[in-house]
Amino acid sequence: MSAPARPKLFTSVRQRILAATLGVLFVTILLVAAMPAYLPVGTTDAIGLPIMLFPIFWVGFFLYCFLAKSIWRVWGVLSVVALLHVYVIYSQLS
Numbered sequence: 429m430s431a432p433a434r435p436k437l438f439t440s441v442r443q444r445i446l447a448a449t450l451g452v453l454f455v456t457i458l459l460v461a462a463m464p465a466y467l468p469v470g471t472t473d474a475i476g477l478p479i480m481l482f483p484i485f486w487v488g489f490f491l492y493c494f495l496a497k498s499i500w501r502v503w504g505v506l507s508v509v510a511l512l513h514v515y516v517i518y519s520q521l522s
Contacts, residue, residue, distance in 0.1 A: 440499045448493035451506045455513075456486045462513040465520045 463478035489506070496502045 443499045444493050444502070447499070447502050447506060448490050451503070452486060452489040452493060455489060455506050455510045456482060458510050458513040458517070459485055462516040462520075465516050 460478040460482050463481070464474035467474050467477060469477060492505070493502050496505075
């Protein structure tokens with residue numbers, strides 16, 4: 429009698445590693461660059477606070493890349509967050 433097959437923890441390991449390294453770094457940099465536009469703090473804090481929050485956002489997105497059930501959802505979330513913050517940056521510069 430054979431043992432029941434264990435389900436895989438998650439699929440597409442290479443895609444998750446790519447999303448967790450390059451995707452998360454790119455999205456977090458965009459997030460930090462756009463945060464001074466919508467933070468309700470003074471000028472000095474609007475620059476320092478996003479820099480201090482960078483590791484928290486990076487770890488959150490990094491863990492999400494490995495804990496989400498679908499790699500398509502990971503890329504979708506990263507894309508939506510990146511596009512929203514590109515729009516914020518563009519609207520502040522124009």
